[in-house]
Structure formats: C-alpha cells, structure tokens
Amino acid sequence: MSQTAKMDTHHISSSIPESQVLIIMTGGTICMQRSPSGFIPARDFQQTCLAKMPIFNDGSRPSVSMDVVVNAAGEKRKYASLRTPPSLYDRQVRYTVFEFEELLDSSSIDSKGWAEIAQTIYNNYTLFDAFVVLHGTDSLAYTCSALSFMLQNLGKPVILTGSQAPMLELQNDASDNLLGSLVVAGHFMIPEVCLYFNYKLFRGNRTTKVAASDFAAFDSPNAPPLAVTTSMRTQVNWDLVHRPTSIENFSIRTNLDTTNVACLRIFPGIKPEMVDAVLQLKGLRGLILETFGAGNAPGGRDNAMTNVLASAIQRGIVIINITQCLTGHVSPVYAPGMTLFRAGVVAGQDMTTEAALTKLAYLLALPDSTPESIARDMAIPLRGELTSHSQTVFRHPEGGLSERTTTLTALGYAIAKGDLEKVKDLLRGANNWVVNDSDYSGNTPVHIAAQSPSLEILRYFLLQGASVHLRNSAGRTPLFLAASASLTDHVVLLRKSGAHLHADERAVAEMQARRRPGIWALAGVGARTMKERDELDSRESLEDNEHSSSNAGWNRNVQAMAGSAPA
Template sequence: MTAPDYESSLSGPEARVLIIVTGGTICMRRSPSGFVPARGFLKSALAPRPTFNDGSNPGPVEVVINSEGERRLYPSLRTPPSSYDGRVRYTVYEFEELLDSSSIDAKGWTQIARTIYWNYTLCDAFVVLHGTDSLAYTCSALSFMLQNLGKPVILTGSQAPMLELQNDATDNLLGSLIVAGHFMIPEVCLYFNYKLFRGNRATKVSASAFAAFDSPNALPLAVTTAMRTQVAWERVQKPRHIEHFSIQTNLDTTHVACLRIFPGIQPQMVDAVLKLDGLRGLVLETFGAGNAPGGQDNAMTKVLADAIQRGIVIVSVTQCLSGSVSPVYAPGMTLSRAGVVAGQDMTTEAALTKLSYLLALPDSTPESVALHMATSLRGELTEQSQTVFRHPDGVLPERVKNLAAMGYAVAQGNMEKVQDIMRVEQDWILNDADYSGNTPLHMAATSPNLSILRHFLLHGGSVHLRNRAGRTPLFLAASAGLPDHVGLLRQSGAHLHADELPVAELHARQRPVLWELAGVDVMGLKMGNKGKVEGSEGVLDGGSNGDEEGWNGRVDVLSRSPR
C-alpha cells in the first residue's frame, strides 16, 4: 500500500486486498424461488468484468482459513491501473455458510473478526461484503472488536445483486477496492453510493434507494467523484498507542437491550425489560435531546434509578436522526441525576455494540462501562477536542520544504526540531512521503534517536505504509541492524509484508537473531520447509470456495490469541 498524497498518489507496490464474502444481496442470483446466495463470486461476478480483471492472471494467493493456521491457495485477480497509477490484487474468501444479514449476531461478527485476524499479516486491507439490513450494526461492532487496527477494513453491500443488469453493487465494490488499496485509512468503514463513512457513525436510512446509508452526525471520511477520491484526512482516526493488533470476540448482545420511549409508555413496561434475566445494559432511545416522561411521582425515573443501583448500565441516545443527547431540559437532567449515561450523538447501533463490547472486557464494572460509554473510543461520538491530522492547505513548495526539513531533523536525531515541525504542520506530515515514498516513519526507522520513532508512533504514524520500493519501516530498521528500532516497531504491530519475506529470509541467514526479532521464521528456514505450499495452481475454473488442497501453516501475528 502506498502513502496517499493530497494532490496525486505516487506509483508504488500493488496492494493485496482480501474480500470476505459473508452473504447479502450483493452476491445473490435469481432462482425460481427468488434471489438466493450464489457461490463462486470471483469467477461468476468479477472475473468477466474488465473493471475488476486486467487479464494478467496473477496466480493464487494464500488465505488462512482457521485458528490452526491452515492455509489454502485461492485464485486472485488484479484491477487495471487506477487514476493513481496503482493496481489492486485481490482474492475472494467466502464463508462456508453465507449469512443472512437480518439474522446475523455476535457469532457472525466473531467469524468476520477472526478471518481478518488470521490474515492480518498477509494483506494490506480487507473488504467485507455484507447484507444491508444489519450492516450498520456489524460496522459498529467490528470497530470495537478490532483493537489497535492499523489497516483499512471496509464493509459494503448493495440494494441490487451484482449479477443483475441494473445494480449498485459494481460501484460499491469497486469503490471499496480502490479506497482499500490506495489509502491508509486504519478504520472500520462503510462504503456506499460513492461515500466512505466511519462505520460506527453510519445508519441505514432507506430500504430501496441506492443512497441507503448516511452518517448524520459525522461527515464522510471520503467521497468518490468522477476524477478521484477525496479523503478528508483531518477526520480519519489513527492509532495512538504502541500496541499490536488484537481482537475482542466474546461480545454477547443477549446481555443488552434497546427500548424506544414513546408517549404514554408505562414505567411497568420499562421495569419488565430491566428485570430480564442476565440483562446488564440498556440503550434507551429518548425524545429529542434526551428526554423521557417522568410520570406520576416520577415513577419512570425511579425504575431507571433502581436498575442502575442493581448494576445495570443505561445509556440514553436520541430518537432523532441527527443531534445529540444533552441534559439541557428538566426531564433530561432528571435522568442524568439518576445515573443514566448521556450517549451524546452516538447512533443506536454504535451504542448497543459499544455497550456489548465494554461489558465483555475483562474486569469490567458498571462504573467503568458507564465512564467509557461517555468517552470516544473509535470516533463513535463527538468530543469537544479531538486530535486530528490532515493534509496541508499550503502550496506544494512549502510542503516539500517542511518534509525535507523533517527528513534532515530525523537523520540528525534532532527531537526538538522534529517537535517544532510537527507543532506547525500538525500530524498530516506523518502520512506524507518524499520522492522515494518514504514517510517520516520510514526515516525514523533508521534514525540515531529512538525517541523520534516512538514520538511518531504515538502520534499516529502508520507502520504498514510501504515506500516505492515496497519496503516497510520494519524492513528498513532490520536492514540497518537496529534491534531496538525493530523491537519498538514490532511492539506497535509492525510486520514484514509478504513481498519482503523472500529478501528478509536471505538476510536472516547472515543475521538470524535480528531478523527473527523482525518476524522471520528462522527455525523454519533451518528446517528447510519455509514457504513450501502444496495445492492448486489457482486457475479460475477451480472456483473460489476453498476446494483447493491446502497447507497447514502458521500466522505470525504478534497479538494475543482471540478470546
């Protein structure tokens, strides 16, 4: 994946994207009984289309298919050159049981999260095909489940199947592929009708229109026009912790409920919901800015307060399509004093899945959950002050001058100068690249001052961007013989790209300890079986359902095992 530029993207190594097919309208076909899920999506829907297949027949790629690390070869395709002079190579992995989005639950979310986790080091980005009915819920859930995410995960679907003559599936999938393959947006996103939304900000607004989704309280992260994709970099969330990618999978929505307040609702109705066995959290859809009827003797408030005393977390979100919950009116103030958490401008989907996520965390308490429900974890709610990064508004020569100054400061190990430049230019500069495609993080990977590398990582520098030669910061640090730099990058979730491994393995024969620290399987090299894969040749007529013979391998992901 190449670093995006605010005027033009430089050509660089092609991105590898895994398309995960979970089901939904987008991959359906006609049958005598109506539309039904269709298998062989790559062969039937993508291979015949010139916009998805340049005819180069790039051969098969490995996909990890289970927790044991078993790998199978799947056919891949390559897109024609984009307006950024880049190509995307991708393969399709279909779930054995295609899921109906109207009945998907935490089990389905876990299956998606684990598939991403297993293949995290093999791919630059992920596109998930999903039905539209519960797409906003899945986007929100995954945004919390995928912790310390450093790569794009884009969900999309369609209102009409791709195999239909008139459809929105083609543009939605192609747009998702282009964004995933060209822009380092390390978030769970939803792409629909030429717009890229933050996943936990989106909600479905139409059952039939092509513009089926909107993000009423947050502007799109990107918009695709006839000329190019315009990314609003100042809105993109980036990792701010030196931790590696991991997943939290034991969400259970049976412990939470959602209840919509309506005129005349009786306190006994609310009380009955709050006394359901196993209930630990409730999302309350209130009027306007967070109001609910008090009733005679304020009975409704008493029911809510009693439940909170029993340890149930209650979160208030507005029934309105846009706006925020704020205790500015007396009824809303009463709820706040009773202990109801103001969900601010979260969608119902985000509030429900966030509540499930927080309740599933180890050592969670009602107090800690209530505290974090009111705090932005993944950009799901608006806070008054947020750390942002953006591309510069100035002219190109000024940008080049500042980037060059940053390069000199990094090379000299001058932390004070680095901080001065970032104070003026803010964090956009960490996502920019010089003529060789090197970002400041690439430069810091070989800097004599380890503190500069740490500073960039803590301010959102991406460890996954590759320069024009296809090299990651981790590869450069290992090549320079800097074990401390390698260790810090690995701690931040860095891994060698699949394209770098052959060269890295050659280096490892001379410096095994250092390159093992960088992630090379030195023991496998000694045994002489590294990379030996037996399986199909990946021809398109072999299908894409995982019928090929596979190889039992290992996934070198630094994060802890899925829960």
C-alpha cells in the first residue's frame, strides 16, 4: 500500500459523528428531465432523484431536518434530510438539498450567479461541515475558478460537480459524480474549491472542459488530481492540498469585474488592427491573450503588434499572456515571447484561460488596485491556480506508519512541554502533513494544542494550514476544547482563524455557558432568553459531567499522543 493510501485511513475515524453537507442545486444537466420540448430542469431534486436510491438514502431517521439559511437576512428554514449508507470508512453523510429559485443552464451563468453561490455558502458556513454545488458542465470550470478567488480563507471543502447525462436517465454519470462528491466532502478535510468528475477530484481553478459528451469531461492538464476514487478507497494526495495559512475568518468577495475584461486568441495572420480594436473597447481594463506555444505572438511589420500591446499597457490595461496549449506554461525563452515580456505583458505561467480570466476580474475589483499591483499578483499563486516553478515540492516519506507514529508521539511530548522549537523541527519538510492527522480518538495536534498552555504552538499550527473545523471522535472541535479549558487567548485566536462551534456542540456549550458565560461568549455562544435558561436548569448535571470529561480527556490525549495510553 502506498504512503498516500495509508495516510487516508488515518484521517478518518469511524467513531466521529456523521458529517453534515449542504448540496446547493444551481441547475444543469444533472437535474434535467424529459419533456415534449426537450430536457428541462426537474424541481425537488432530493425527493425526485435521491430519496428513491439506496446509495443516497439509507432509510433511517427520515424525519431529521436540517436548518438552512435561505437569504442574506439570515432567515432559517428546516429542510428534510437524507443520509448515505456507511462508506468504506464506516462513515455516513447526512445532507439536504437547497435549490435556487431559478435553475440555470450553465451557459447562462454570470458573476451574479457566482455571487449567489458564494453568498449561500457564506450564509450557511457555520451550519455545515462541507458544501457540494451541482452545476452545468459548460461553464463549470469558470465557476470553480471564480469561486476559488471569491471564497477567502476557506476552511471547509467546497466541491462542484455535474454530469453529462441527467440522473433520471437510465445510463448516466450523475449518480457516481454526486456520490463521489458527497463522500469526499463528508470524509476529507480538503479546504479548497474543487471539481469532482469521473472519479477524480481536481483543484477547481486548474480545470478545463476537454470533452463535450464523454464522461471524462474535465481534466487538470498542469496539475495532478487532489484525489482519485478507486474500488477500495479514495486516495488523497495530501501534499498537494492548498490550506489557508493566515489567521483570518472566512469571508467572501462577490464583486468580480467581469464586464471590463476580455479574452483574445492569437491565430496565424491576425492583424494588429484586430487586436487594437479589442483593446480600444470602452471601459476595458484587462485582456487575456492566448498565444502560441510558450507565449509567442507575431510581432507584425515594424513590430506593429507589439506596439499595439505596449500602447494599451501604457493606458493602464493589464494584458496577461497564457498559452493555447493544454499543457505547459508561458516562458519568454523565444524572441517573440521575450518581446511581449519587455513590452509589459504579464506571463500567466501555466494558468488555464478560466483561471486567468476570473483571477483578473477578481483583482480588478479589489479596493485600491492598480495596474502595477494587478500585474504583480497575476504572476503569483493566490489559490494554487499556477505553479511556482522555483518552489520546492515535498513528498511523504516511505514507510508511512512508523513515521506517522513517531511524529505524532514526538508532537505529543513537544506540545505538552510547550516546546515550540521542537514542534517546528518536527513539522519541517515532509512532515507538514501531520497538522491535520489524528490519533486513535480523532484528536489532531490542534485539538491537543487548543488545551495546552502554549498559545504560540497553537498559532504555529494554524499558520501551517491546520484546520480548525475537524472534529474528534466525541464530535468536539478545537474551539470547544479551548473554551472548556478556560483558555481565553486560545479561544480568541481560534475565532480569528475562522473557528466556530459545530451545531452538534451548541447544546452542551450553552449549558457550560451558564457557569462561565464570559469564555463561552468569546466562543460564540450568545445570550439565551429567560425561558431557554429555565429549560437548561434541569440539565445542569450534564454540564458537570461534560466538564470533568473534558479535563480528563486532556490527560488521556497527551498520554495517547505520547504512546502511553491504553488501547
């Protein structure tokens, strides 16, 4: 078994509570049904398509409902839910489907539709563990790329998928694509905007549609898949996963400037006047230029083409050079490419057209952006959308199980002693993956650090991309454990990093807040009504049990990380 395959089993514990996933239905082929006028969207997708299929509905607890925020005002409505049967990892995923009022064909989606998706995720971010977005395939790669920039400091999986054939058709790819998306979303902490299609999970802003009718409709030419589903397991390439490394809350930016950007494909014989006509469009602020090979374009007689581009750049228009080829990157190794570079055209390296266009629209809309700042940021990776060729790529060491055990044990000692330098030493290079690994009880290093005295160790883990949203076998987040341990600074730091209490934790947290309202208010437990407070009185004893269990749990967890706890 490969090191990566071994690692995947360690990121999952069957005793951790079922995951809660929100499926956002925007439209597309996946929900289509036949009609006299052709395929049209089918409403009530959950009941029409999913409830009747055993792979999407285990038939248990059908009355369980889930709260969904349905508008920007924060209005919540209860939605019926379904649950998948146990996966290969003996885990189940509970989910519900939220349908947009207007179901769109993906060829009609624009920045307004992207903003609606982003806003829905933002409104429900604290209520669900992950999100699956159902979308038409025509513009799916554009939406993936746009959302990757719009969702800032994302700490949870957002997986987009669709299908080439409707789920209600006899032969379709919809069932496998949606089920695979649900399993990945509900089992693996991959805090990126991803695209799942034909058993592969891609980074969303690296994808492009490569086939109009084949089931293998998408590819990621310049980046390997983040995960691949096989008959035995989902193999995640953890060393490729992009994680937030700043201590900030999740937020969204929805005002992409898509109306003032354009895309132009260079072809043999293109006239400088044609390019100039595009660059003279009123209001144009940015252009994606698709060039030959490694970034070459005809200079024209007397360098007329180059002069047209240089003149536009002097007027403040940002021009990004990307290759027409599926693989490879723009590099000024030939004279034509070097000429463009010297004229001020920005090398887009190995970005797809979809990523380059949406990234440019995102940067143009940032406050205080300038042509110079946009040109600079277009050339550096913001969400893993391009390859930094000078960056060293670390891979997991061979002989994974013993290395994992050794590293986790050493981390347990280092955290307990407050030895930050030892922690840094253990996480250098190939061992960085361990920040989201877990012990027998589902505790990650962040769970342990959240209850330990050293605030700087906790801060270091967060800056290395450790997730604040993972739950241990008892269903507890690091934030809950920090508040239970009355570590005020830890709670504040976790909250700044986007942490929030899981819905399943709130009832116990509200009971604990009866005695220690200050620390739990920092953790996000609001004031209760008098009636609700009275109802909590009869459950006071539960709080005492929970508090004592939490304190005892800290000792057991450190012992377990150090390898001294009983099995």
